[in-house]
Amino acid sequence: MGTAEFENLLGRLCAPTFRAIKAGSLVALPKRDGDDIAGQLARYVPCLARSGTALFCLADGPSRLLVLFYRPAALERALARPGARHLLERCGDPRKASLEKRLAHLKRRLAESETFPHEIGLFLGYPPEDVRGFIEHRDCDVKCVGCWKVYGDEAKAQKTFRLFRKCSEVYRQRFQNGTPIERLTVAEHRGSGRE
Secondary structure (H helix, E strand, O other), X not given: OOHHHHHHHHHHHHHHHHOOOOOEEEEEEEOOOOOOHHHHHHHHHHHHHHOOOEEEEXXXXXXXXXXXXXXXXXXXXXXXXXXXXXXXXXXXXXXXXXXXXXXHHHHHHHHHOOOOOOOHHHHOOOOHHHHHHHHHHOOOOOOEEXXXXXXXXXXXXXXXXXXXXXXXXXXXXXXXXXOOHHHHOOOOOXXXXXX
């Protein structure tokens, strides 16, 4: 995968996280013969770290690498919400664990499960009531669908979906105009980082 294609993929899927308005983004990076995905990712670690963005490999399979790009401070806040803590504990997450231990636990759950562990939505900053709603109701009682299925505050979710779409569109255009990731990842400011 060439640098432009790689950056376009990351920019398209991670724009709200790079912009510090989302706690995390999950990206499945395809492995093709001759690609050095790990090497490509390693090139971006320093610039992402300067902006307060980290990455964590959740799965390394034969055909893809599953990577979580996240804002540690925003993710800590998202996972500390009362509804999130309760859901994580139900899924066996170690109580009062560090973020690193929580990510390692999620990675183990993903490896042991045939499907995505549903608490992964909490690591993407989705509202706990919507993650719980999906776990308990699946497709019943859904109020709307955007980046996730909404069971709680529909108006707030719709506003967030519009913000994420606008951010992704702006980033897509800027990537097409040749702006590198280094110039599009921003530092999280106090009070930013919507969960």
